[in-house]
Amino acid sequence: MKNLFTLLLWLCAAGSVMAQSVNPGKLSGSVTDSLTAKPVPYANVVLKDGDKLLTGTAADGEGAFVLPNLPLGNFILELTFLGYRSQTIPIKLTAAQPSVKLGAIKLGADSKMLSAVEVTGMKAIVEDKGDRLVYNAEKDISNSGGTAADVLRKVPTLNVDLDGNVQMRGNSNIKILINGKPSGMMARNLADALRQMPANTIKSVEVITSPGAKYDAEGSAGVINIITKKGLQGFNGSTNVTVGNFNRSLGTNLNYRKNKFGISLSANGYQYRNKWENNLSRTSLINGAPAAFLYQSSNADNTGTGGYGEMSIDYDPDSTSRINFSANVWGGNYPNNTTMRTSLFDLEGTELLAYRNESRFRNPYGNGQLDLGYTKTFKKKGQEFSLLTQFSRMPDNYFYETDTYSGADEITYRQNSSNYSRNKEYTVQTDYVHPFEVKSISDTLSFKLEVGAKAIRRDIGSEYRVEIALNGNGDLEPDPTQSNDFNYFQRVYSGYTSLRMSTKSKWSLNAGARLEHTEIKGDFVSTNTSLSNQYNNLIPSITISKGFKKQTLKISYTQRIQRPLIWYLNPWLNASDTLNISTGNPYLDPELSHAVELAHSLNTDKGLSVNTSLYWRYADNAIEYLSTVNEEGVSLNRPENIAKRKAYGVNLNLAGQPNKNWSLNGGADLRYVDLTSPGQNQRNNGFVWSFNMNSTYKLPKNYSLQANGSVSSGWISLQSNNSGYYWYGIAAKREFWDNKASLTLNLNNPFNKGIRQTGTRSAPSFESEFSSYYINRSARLTFEWRFGQMKEGSSKRSKKISNDDTGNR
Numbered sequence: 134m135k136n137l138f139t140l141l142l143w144l145c146a147a148g149s150v151m152a153q154s155v156n157p158g159k160l161s162g163s164v165t166d167s168l169t170a171k172p173v174p175y176a177n178v179v180l181k182d183g184d185k186l187l188t189g190t191a192a193d194g195e196g197a198f199v200l201p202n203l204p205l206g207n208f209i210l211e212l213t214f215l216g217y218r219s220q221t222i223p224i225k226l227t228a229a230q231p232s233v234k235l236g237a238i239k240l241g242a243d244s245k246m247l248s249a250v251e252v253t254g255m256k257a258i259v260e261d262k263g264d265r266l267v268y269n270a271e272k273d274i275s276n277s278g279g280t281a282a283d284v285l286r287k288v289p290t291l292n293v294d295l296d297g298n299v300q301m302r303g304n305s306n307i308k309i310l311i312n313g314k315p316s317g318m319m320a321r322n323l324a325d326a327l328r329q330m331p332a333n334t335i336k337s338v339e340v341i342t343s344p345g346a347k348y349d350a351e352g353s354a355g356v357i358n359i360i361t362k363k364g365l366q367g368f369n370g371s372t373n374v375t376v377g378n379f380n381r382s383l384g385t386n387l388n389y390r391k392n393k394f395g396i397s398l399s400a401n402g403y404q405y406r407n408k409w410e411n412n413l414s415r416t417s418l419i420n421g422a423p424a425a426f427l428y429q430s431s432n433a434d435n436t437g438t439g440g441y442g443e444m445s446i447d448y449d450p451d452s453t454s455r456i457n458f459s460a461n462v463w464g465g466n467y468p469n470n471t472t473m474r475t476s477l478f479d480l481e482g483t484e485l486l487a488y489r490n491e492s493r494f495r496n497p498y499g500n501g502q503l504d505l506g507y508t509k510t511f512k513k514k515g516q517e518f519s520l521l522t523q524f525s526r527m528p529d530n531y532f533y534e535t536d537t538y539s540g541a542d543e544i545t546y547r548q549n550s551s552n553y554s555r556n557k558e559y560t561v562q563t564d565y566v567h568p569f570e571v572k573s574i575s576d577t578l579s580f581k582l583e584v585g586a587k588a589i590r591r592d593i594g595s596e597y598r599v600e601i602a603l604n605g606n607g608d609l610e611p612d613p614t615q616s617n618d619f620n621y622f623q624r625v626y627s628g629y630t631s632l633r634m635s636t637k638s639k640w641s642l643n644a645g646a647r648l649e650h651t652e653i654k655g656d657f658v659s660t661n662t663s664l665s666n667q668y669n670n671l672i673p674s675i676t677i678s679k680g681f682k683k684q685t686l687k688i689s690y691t692q693r694i695q696r697p698l699i700w701y702l703n704p705w706l707n708a709s710d711t712l713n714i715s716t717g718n719p720y721l722d723p724e725l726s727h728a729v730e731l732a733h734s735l736n737t738d739k740g741l742s743v744n745t746s747l748y749w750r751y752a753d754n755a756i757e758y759l760s761t762v763n764e765e766g767v768s769l770n771r772p773e774n775i776a777k778r779k780a781y782g783v784n785l786n787l788a789g790q791p792n793k794n795w796s797l798n799g800g801a802d803l804r805y806v807d808l809t810s811p812g813q814n815q816r817n818n819g820f821v822w823s824f825n826m827n828s829t830y831k832l833p834k835n836y837s838l839q840a841n842g843s844v845s846s847g848w849i850s851l852q853s854n855n856s857g858y859y860w861y862g863i864a865a866k867r868e869f870w871d872n873k874a875s876l877t878l879n880l881n882n883p884f885n886k887g888i889r890q891t892g893t894r895s896a897p898s899f900e901s902e903f904s905s906y907y908i909n910r911s912a913r914l915t916f917e918w919r920f921g922q923m924k925e926g927s928s929k930r931s932k933k934i935s936n937d938d939t940g941n942r
Contacts, residue, residue, distance in 0.1 A: 158203030158226040162235030164196040164212055166242070172196030173240055176214040180224070182206065188452050193391055202452045204512060205231060217242060259289055259742070259788040259798040266290065266744065266786065268338045271362065274829065274839050274866040277373075277877035277915040279380060280405060281330035281359065286843055286860055287827055288338050289744075289786040289800040291357070299327070300848065301342070301355050302748060302782055302804060308349075309357045331382045331403050333373050333915070336362045342748070343676060343689040343730050346631040346645025347564070347583050350672040350694045355728075362386065369921030377879075377913025379406045388921075393449040402440035407469075408908040409433055415901035417766045423480060425766045427712065431473035439465020439498075455508045464499040473710060477766060487540050492709040494533040501526050515568035515581060523560040530554060533709045537605070544605030550615075552597040552705040562587040581633040583645070586626075593621040597705040615706050618658035621719060623696070626650045631674075639680030647672040651696070655719050657704075664720060670694050687732045695756060697721040701772045715770040722774050726752035741789035752778040757851050759813065762899040775810040775851050799826035808851045814897055815851055822846045835868040847892070855892040860909075874918045881911045 164176040178198045179189040187208060192198040203226060210222040217240040226233065259268055268288045270276050276284050286293045293299050301307050341348075341356040348356065370387040384401035415427040445459035470493050477486040506521035530553050537546035564585035571578045599615035602608060631645025648671050655664040674691035703717040732746035755778035760770045782804025790796050807818040825843035832838065842861035847854065862881040868874070882888065887908040894901045 157231045158205055159232040160200040160203060160210070160224065160226075160235070161233075162198060163237050164192050164198070164214070165237045165239050166217075167239035168242065170237075170239075173214055173217065176212055176217075176240070179211045179213075181209045181211060183209075190392065191390075199392070200452070210235075212238060212240060214240060259786065266340045268340070270332065270335045270337055272829075273827065273841075274837055274864045274877055276332040276335070277375070277864070277866070277875075277879060277913075277917070279332040279879065279881075279913070280327060281332060281335060282327040283881075284332045284335055284338060285327065285357070287825060287841055288340060288357075289798075289825075290340050290342065290784055290802065293327075299357075301340070301357070302750065302780065302784065302802060307355060307357055308351055309359065311359050312361055330359075331375075331384060331401050333375070333382065333384055333917070334361050334399070334401060336360045342746075343691050343728060344674070344693075345643050345676065345691070346629045346647045346672065346674045347585060349587075349627070350647055350649050350670060350692070351696060355693075369919070371917060371919040373915060373917040375913055375915040377911060379881075379909070379911035380404070380913050395447045397445045398443070400440070400442040402438075404436055404438050406436045407433070408435075410906040410908075411903065412905075413901060413903045415762070415768070415899055417762050417764075417899050418897065419764060421897070424764065425480070425485070426478045427766055428476045428478075429473060429710075429712075431471050433469060433471045435468045435470055437465060437467045439463070439467075453510045457504070457506050457508070459504045460502070462499070462501045465497075467496040467498065469494040469496070471709075475710075475712065477712070488545065489538045489542075490535055490710060491538070492533055492535045494531075494709060496529075496531050498529045499527065513568060515566060517564075517566045519562075519564050521560075521562045521564075523558070523562075525556075525558045527556040528554070529556065531705065531707070533707070535709045535711075537711075547602040547605055547609060548708065548711075549600045549609055550597065550706075550708065552595060552703070554595040554703055554705070555593070557592045559590045560587065576636050576638055579635050583631045583633070584629065586628045588627075589623075589625040591621075591623040591625075593623070593702065595619045595621075595703050595705055599706070599708070613659075615708065617660060617704065619704050619719065620656045620658065621702060622652075622654045624652040625696075639685075641678040641680075642676070644675040646674070649694070651723070666722075668723075670725070683736050683738070685734045687730075687734075689728075689730050689732075691728050693726045693728065695724045695726065695752075697723065697756065697772070701756065712766060713768045713770070718771045718773065721756060721772060722754055724752050724754045724756050724774065726750060726755075726778075737789075739789070742787065744784075744786045746784045748780075748782050748784065750778075750780040755808070757808070759852060760894065760896060760899070762896075768899070773813075775808065775813060777807075777809045779807040781805045794831040796829045797827070799824070801825075806849045808849070810851055813851070817849055817851050817854070819849050819854070820846075821849055835872065837866040837868075839864045839866075847890075852896050853892055853894040856890055858888055858890050860888075870918075873920065874916070877915045877917075879911075879913050879915070882909050883912075886910050 160180065164173040164178075165171060166173055172192075172195045174192060174194045174196055176192045176196065176198075177189065178192060178200065180187045180200055180203070188200055188203070190198055190200060205226045205228060208224045208226070210224050212220045212222075220238060220240055222235070222238070224233065259266065266289050268284075270284050273287065282293055285291050285299060291299060291301055299307060299309075337360045339356075339358040339360065341358070344356050368389045370385065372385040373382070375382040380403070382401060382403040384399070386397065386399035388397045389395065410432045411430070413427070413429045417424045417427070441461065441463040443459065443461035445457065447455055447457040449455050471490070473490040473492070475486065475488055475490065476484060478484055502523065502525040504521070504523050506519060508517065508519040510517050530551075532551050533549070535548045536544055539545050562585065564583070567582045569580050569582070571580065596618045597616060599612045600609035601612050602610065627647060627649040629645060629647040631643065634642040648669065650667070650669050652667045653665065657663065672692045672694065674689070676687060676689035678685055678687035697718075701717050701721055702719050704719050705716065707715045728748070728750050730746055730748045732744065734745075735741075735743040753776075754774045755776065756772050757775050758770055759773045759775065760768050762768045782802060784800070784802045786798070786800040788796075788798035801822070801824045803820065803822045805818070805820050809816045823843065823845040825841070827839070827841040829837060829839040840861075840863050842859065844857065844859040846857045849855075860882065862879060863883065864877060864879045866875055866877040869876075887906050887910065889904060889906045891902070891904040894903065
């Protein structure tokens, strides 16, 4: 790290010298009010070369500005600020006079006062960006005070069930990133993590179904990139408070940027409630014949507490370079205390077991991450070099205590378990982008060559212990059969090259390949056993599109690889219910998938956007959770490589504004799923569909109303079929204090206390039926206050490492 930091400083210095030698020009001045002659602080200053933006900045608190490292030539200086008329000034920088001092530039007040301006247009909640769909969460008032799970329920192509599990077009092997970079919190247990992230922090969500070669090959279903809110130029911030019966939160963020320096700070604390009831009936099978019958009922009502904070700093040594550093931490405690009643019967109906379990489960978790990077742009637009580093550490611990009571309410058995797990990740990445053009007789071809390399090192460990007391009043004794120390090491080395081409006749091509080499080593310390594996993957990708006026037709193919997540690998046994044990599988192999998509998009002059796609997904060696039941009636649930997963589907998304005050968007997905596992002697297939709708209406006097809902036919896995479920909500928002503050009321499922979902699960060793009742009728009230100056800042963005699928953003 010391050598790497030295290299970064050297690159920054070299870049600064290079920029100054290539671009000797300099422009300075100040902005004042034409009537009062007082400074206009934080006015926007932009220098243009024709219609092309060359560079820009914002004046400081005294109205002064400086634009250094400028090329020589003729330009247009444009000055703007809210409440003033725009001012343009021709600029000429020559070798004889490379530096120009403009003095005081006066801006005249706009005759249209802000109080007389009524903004009636609304930004679309869903936008089609060609290679991705973007859901603008901050424009959706129903998200106020909710969680990330509530946000993702409204994102096109995604399905989120009542327990928070996410699928993209029927596949749950998804990579979720935060601001284009991986999050240890999201890697641990996605459903839990989404419930723990406040929706108030989310600006937008990007969905990428066919990532290109510059993106990591990880993520067989695709990529979800959650963009959090960031400050703009000057000083600004916000604070928000949410109260409700299921969600409570308190958060704030502060942002400051002046000239070359910018800093952003944010902190949030939150609570969330999870209340449910489950029922299970299971028949154990031996050679296909019934052997025993199990009945269980359980209920839980838990409240989790947590918080996170982030600090990011960026510094621009000159107009072409940026150094960025960020640090963020997450932490909290996720309890899952459960009461379960169990009865086990033989074939004659004789009760073999009857007891009650009181389980106290807690998951104190945390995650810390550091990013340090350097980005260099060049005179040629789009040419860029970056060197990025990242370190993350995630302690993730699980503890439970289980007391078993007989029918006479006497304690008969006790079990305590502890699992101390950790995950350290080190990453170094470099990327280079080089644009160029080739002119022919009939057309001009624009190219962009992208090359890069990356190295990731992951060190994972787990130490778990179990203590039991066969006599409820006896002392707890270690159980060596359920205890072990496990170390796991993963190294991923990759390189890629891709070529993007576009023409004035609206043809576009993006083709490339990525080579990834993976090394894996595992060591069970207590049992003196180990595992080792390495493999290479060449991942091709190609996308071809053609624009026709308001329409675009696109076809794409890519391969993806899904390496097992930390949650899948951890061999810790959760035996809080001794008849239903779950564990991870450190011997999992990665799954390789193929994806083909044919898409059509239409954007009309009236603002209607229609995106339709036909897709095919095929995964070999697919990873799914499977259950087996032994002769004693004990179920073991763990992830396995099943064999094949196929999906054929059609997806439709619409977004538009019927009038200037009303926005409407929705989507539908229909697919046929086919899963096969010769090793498990099982196959399951069928049709699955889902539909969602979201509507917002803007009323006079800064009032807004919104309604949203989604319905799904359920999911299909290799061993189970789940019934459908639905989700709906209504919201009302009022803005006041010159639109600097707002109050939002959200009601989720107001006409139903909860939603019941049923299903069946079967395998050669058992058949079962289950039902779950999720209590989710909730109300929450959110107050938000925004303060400070919010103006457009630098067009440059800090770049950070994005492990697993999205490259740099």
